[in-house]
Amino acid sequence: MMSNIIKQLSIFVNNEPGRLAHISSVLKECNINMRAFNLAESTEFGILRAIVDNPDEAYDALKLKGIIAKKTDVIGVYLEDHPGALFMAADALGKANINIEYGYAYSYKDKAIFFIRVDDPVKAVEVIGKQGIKLVSDSEI
Amino acid sequence: MQLRLLKEKVAEMYEKSEFFHKRMDEAGVKPEDINSFEDFRRVPFMKKADLRDNYPDKLFVVSYDDLVRVHVSSGTTGKPTVVGYTQKDLDNWSEALARGMTSFGLSKKDMVQNMHGYGLFTGGLGVHYGAEKIGATVLPISTGNTSRQIQLMQDLPVTALAGTPSYYFHIADVCDQMGVDIRTATKVRKGIAGGEPWSESMRKKLEERTGIKTYNCYGASEFYGPMFLECEEQNGLHLWADLAYVEILDENDQPCKEGERGAIVITMLQKEAFPLIRYRIGDISAIDWTPCKCGRTHPRLMRISGRTDDMLVVRGVNVFPSQIESVIGEISWLSPFYHLTLTNENYMDNMLVEVELTEEALTEDMVKLNKMSNELSRRLKDVLNIKADVKLCLPGTLPRFEGKAVHVTDKRCYD
Structure with missing residues (x-):
């Protein structure tokens, strides 16, 4: 079944030189393709947040290699390539009292896709849908 | 005289202390068996664990009516040690420090800025009463607020400081930042340094930097508090021979040869409320019996060179890895794997506690991670009384050990 809730992989990486190279080589070995990703770091360790073509398989593959990952629900919002597009989405979420924890965007053909982690993804899908804004479905990934 | 005091103390304790009586009986020793220093070695040891097991006051041999003060020191696994004092205990304690201060030239003409913490710790009040006993003027400023310390040092005729070695270095650093030259801006020329280990080369550096001649001080709340000073x-x-009898023992509990290093075992000869007989403090040192150039014949305890247990001294505070273990054990989202790293920048100690999160607790939520980190930090401070840096680690990333785990890396440099 198609869903607008997308499973993001949050891959935990120690803050030390060469760790990202190691993780990416494992992703390559496991034939995992990343559609979008973002690197974040806490004071403690780094987190590679990635939208991959097959999150469940990727999760298992990483686990076998001893790499810790967690699956996190995010949503992907198509933004038109013009000023104010982000405002429309963000404003709708704000008015619905949905909190955005983090997000990352990338250009996709003539649009942008904004992956966001919100505190209530189900409600966010509904709110964004009502605005007539298109959401990325998991089958598109 | 020491032997007479030893015999009297043992006889008195055998009569008054249930704990000591039982220990002596178990060892098959009676007070009348003790007629020489060699006989005295048959008396069983007291250990830190005994103090803990008898918390809070089961080792006191006087009633609360006769106590005029109690101090409380932090314990190894949560339980602290409570030490009671009669008026005579306080007098002897002050006497020990007064003698020490006199031995390096302090007198009523001096003003002592006491930068040791006041309160349950013995450092503050110990130095305070010792300095008052010689008629010196005491500035009871306690620890912290370094710029104020430096201000008062300049405004008042302070001639001597008392504090931990690392705090002296901190004072020196802040003086540099403030553009204050202790040599010209103050009258401070002497200092008492105690509460944590340091080296001779550190002392030289501090003296060169500040012009303050520093004298080591040694003690523990179990004795009275800080007690022995350099001349x-x-x-x-x-070591004031009328107040304390100190043995240095090897690994087989046999006396070390003169000048050889071993475990310090102390007997307090005139302590009333909370007597200590053959107490293993856990520090390692040696005794020099040759008369000192100053003319005093009291034996001299050399620099403390280590511990017989895993106790660490961090910023003057005793820290046992077991304390950290118990905090970690109480927190469900932490795994038992942890590591302590001690460093010192400008001789100011820093402690880093790295501990693994459990896999279930691991989260990508930064706010939650921050909260967890803060909670651990707070709980460690509650138990240790000092602040530790905390780092939450990914599951499986800290070193694993076969056999005895190494939990501590001490990178502190005292050169």
């Missing part, structure tokens, strides 16, 4: 010769701590 003007700066060559070992004079």
Whole structure:
């Protein structure tokens, strides 16, 4: 079944030189393709947040290699390539009292896709849908 | 005289202390068996664990009516040690420090800025009463607020400081930042340094930097508090032979040869409320019996060179890895794997506690991670009384050990 809730992989990486190279080589070995990703770091360790073509398989593959990952629900919002597009989405979420924890965007053909982690993804899908804004479905990934 | 005091103390304790009586009976020793220092070695040891097991006051041999003060020191696994004092205990304690201060030239003409913490710790009040006993003027400023310390040092005729070695270095650093030259802006020329280990080369550096001649001080709340000081010769701590009998024992509990290093075992000869007989403090040192150049014949305890257990001294505070273990054990989202790293920048100690999160607790939520980190930090501070840096680690990333785990890396440099 198609869903607008997308499973993001949050891959935990120690803050030390060469760790990202190691993780990416494992992703390559496991034939995992990343559609979008973002690197974040806490004071403690780094987190590679990635939208991959097959999150469940990727999760298992990483686990076998001893790499810790967690699956996190995010949503992907198509933004038109013009000023104010982000405002429309963000404003709708704000008015619905949905909190955005983090997000990352990338250009996709003539649009942008904004992956966001919100505190209530189900409600966010509904709110964004009502605005007539298109959401990325998991089958598109 | 020491032997007479030893015999009297043992007889008195055998009569008054249930704990000591039982220990002596178990060892098959009666007070009348003790007629020489060699006989005295048959008396069983007291250990830190005994103090903990008898918390809070089961080792006191006087009633609360006769106590005029109690101090409380932090314990190894949560339980602290409570030490009671009669008026005579306080007098002897002050006497020990007064003698020490006199031995390096302090007098009623001096003003002592006491930068040791006041309160349950013994450092503050110990130095305070010792300095008052010699008629010196005491500035009871306690620890912290370094810029104020430096201000008052300049405004008042302070001639001597008392504090931990690392705090002296901190004072020196802040003086540099403030553009204050202790040599010209103050009258401070002497200092008492105690509460944590340091080296001779550190002392030289501090003296060169600040012009403050520093004298080592040694003690523990179990004794009374800080008690033994160096004289003007700066060559070992004079052990007041009428107040304490100190043995240095090897690994088989046999006396070390003169000058050889071993475990310090102390007997307090005139302590009333909370007597200590053959107490293993856990520090390692040696005794020099040769008369000191200053003319005093009291034996001299050399610099403390280590511990017989895993206790660490961090910023003057005793820290046992077991304390950290118990905090970690109480927190469900932490795994038992942890590591302590001690460093010192400008001789100011820093402690880093790295501990693994459990896999279930691991989260990508930064706010939650921050909260967890803060909670651990707070709980460690509650138990240790000092602040530790905390780092939450990914599951499986800290070193694993076969056999005895190494939990501590001490990178502190005292050169």
